[in-house]
Amino acid sequence: MELTPSAHVDSFCRDNLPAQADWPEFRFEVPELTYPARLNCAVELLRGSIDRFGPDRPCLVTDAGTWTYGDLARRSDQVAHVLAGDFGLVPGNRVLLRGPNNPWLVATWFAVLKAGGVPVTTMPLLRAREIDDLVELTRPSLIVTDHRFAADLAALEHDVPVLVYGGEYSGDLTARAAGQSGEFAWVDTAADDVALLAPTSGTTGIPKATMHFHRDVLANADTFGRYVLKPTQDDVFTGTPPIGFTFGLGGLVVFPLRFGASTLLIEKASPEELADAVERHHVTVLFTAPTAYKALLASGKAGALAKLRRCVSAGEHLPVATWEEFERATGIRIINGIGGTEMLHIFIAAADDDIRPGSTGRAVPGFEAAVLDDAGNPVPDGTPGRLAVKGPTGCRYLADPRQKTYVHNGWNITGDTYVRDVDGYFWYQARNDDMIVSSGYNIAGPEVEQALLRHPDVLEAAVVGAPDPARGTIVHAFVHLRPGATVAAAALQDFVKQAIAPYKYPRVIDFVTELPKTPSGKIQHYRLREMLAARTR
Structure with a gap:
């Protein structure tokens, strides 16, 4: 597959794409997936809706107020001026974003894309070591962060400029943006230019980043969203x-x-x-x-x-x-x-x-x-x-x-x-x-979890395999009960035996007050396995 000429001055993303022989097969089998060769997804998302419905429709809502589509278009253009003018962002540069779900995070995401940059949007709960790992992986030229997370970045080992928004910081992004023009000459990126680097949520503890094109951002809306x-x-x-x-x-x-x-x-x-x-x-x-x-x-x-x-x-x-x-x-x-x-x-x-x-x-x-x-x-x-x-x-x-x-x-x-x-x-x-695999039986951990979750006193449950000298592996459950609930392990085991085949019941149940999770809410089963392994050392 021959790629369209890139608008990226910084060629890092294309240089680090996997070999095309290792790509999956791509299919574009519904009519909405036909995109022009030149495409900036941020411009298409905003300008497309403004052209159809006008600039005054509500767009981003919070308890503090509402930004219209026109507001988001103007403010993201102003932020793009700051990024390109004050910080020298050139097309293809990566910008690491850090903050909770609020309008300025969204505006900055759009601004990076309009300027031809590549946002690397991170979970706000990540710590300095995890941010360092992503900086090493994605090599951003700038970090833009909500002021409430700025202090954590002081511990970074990598020296990357930091731009803060929403606080009393000198050179705050919102103050810089207010003085800029509300019109920005967006970069005419290729549909197959990399639009974003998406870090995985870390269920294995080893970070990866996936590379998605401008057309990809629209494709999920035009498939799952539309149909x-x-x-x-x-x-x-x-x-x-x-x-x-x-x-x-x-x-x-x-x-x-x-x-x-x-x-x-x-x-x-x-x-x-x-x-x-x-x-x-x-x-x-x-x-x-x-x-x-x-x-x-x-x-x-x-x-x-x-x-x-x-x-x-x-x-x-x-x-x-x-x-x-x-x-x-x-x-x-x-x-x-x-x-x-x-x-x-x-x-x-x-x-x-x-x-x-x-x-x-x-x-x-x-x-x-x-x-x-x-x-x-x-x-x-x-x-x-x-x-x-x-x-x-x-x-x-x-x-x-x-x-x-x-x-x-x-x-x-x-x-x-x-x-x-x-x-x-x-x-x-x-x-x-x-x-x-326990005594030769294949047991799906999630099936046991679902059986436990049917009990009225169980709020959360996670199941992993634990080494056992007699059976090779046994089902080991970690159970988080509802507040104020008390139930014996034997009662839960009997409950599971009534719900699914008895050989699948958890031989051991640990009651816990919380389960380890990624910032996106996935239970980290690997950490439970590590916990069990540490007990046997």
């Missing part, structure tokens, strides 16, 4: 995932702006606060993780969710018990989906009457999904195997040998074990490394 989510310009989006997580970037920025809707940006919220915000701002589309949906129900605030028409769950598997409980309480059928940083967003999902509770759904229009054996051959329907996917987006790791592991024979191999049924629905079994 499954089906938003309108009157929708109000909100959610809890950070914009530094591609689930949040799509759900809170790209999708609403692609369709002229508005988005409520929430920096941090308890389940009760989230429900109140949904009610107060008449939110209609909610993006969050399975644990958050369960917590919303536990908060007793189901009545505040009455205006919602779409709820989307991703980041980890949605237990069928949570799906059923949420539908009973609210009448809303959660759209379950699987995506990934490597694919940018969701590629298997179902909505409305197409949903089969417990299933992740079917391949989103524009994508093809299959279940393969270890040799890369399709397995019969009903047989567990490795989930593989092709579509308009796909894995391109930044200078990482794991590219050859993730991509095989043109397929993106997600690392999940799935079963496909005869109707094309995909049913999650486990992460490939979460299959537990």
